[in-house]
Amino acid sequence: MGKGSNVQKAQAARERNQKKMGKSDEERKAAAQKAAKDSTAFMCSVCRQTFMVNVKLTLLHGHAVAKHPDKTPATCFTALVGFDPNAPAGAAAAAPAAVVKPKKKKKEEVDLSSLLDAGLSVGKKKGKK
Numbered sequence: 001m002g003k004g005s006n007v008q009k010a011q012a013a014r015e016r017n018q019k020k021m022g023k024s025d026e027e028r029k030a031a032a033q034k035a036a037k038d039s040t041a042f043m044c045s046v047c048r049q050t051f052m053v054n055v056k057l058t059l060l061h062g063h064a065v066a067k068h069p070d071k072t073p074a075t076c077f078t079a080l081v082g083f084d085p086n087a088p089a090g091a092a093a094a095a096p097a098a099v100v101k102p103k104k105k106k107k108e109e110v111d112l113s114s115l116l117d118a119g120l121s122v123g124k125k126k127g128k129k
């Protein structure tokens with residue numbers, strides 16, 4: 001919601017700073033260099049394919065296994081040294097899925113209708129007597 005305005009504010013502040021400091025070209029160059037560095041943060045040392053800085057290790061591991069089955073994953077990416085594909089960091093991320101929402105509401109509804117049924121049958125019996 002407020003993200004858009006924050007971005008606008010940040011951009012406005014950046015523009016102000018650039019005017020003040022008069023280093024926009026240098027800053028832009030540095031930002032471009034950082035972006036280029038980030039986009040090639042991981043490079044396969046076997047086939048030179050590059051990966052973004054925020055790539056998941058499981059993806060790098062998958063590349064190594066799929067493209068270079070004759071090499072060890074750590075040979076392709078130094079980041080994979082000590083990486084265990086059977087216990088990736090993603091295991092922790094999968095935990096929230098185990099949280100089950102309580103189904104109290106539905107149970108109450110069922111209880112209510114069964115109570116109603118019981119009441120109705122009791123009422124009928126009473127009426128019969």
Ligand SMILES: [Zn+2]
Pocket residue numbers: 044045046047048049063064067068076
């Ligand atoms: Zn590769």
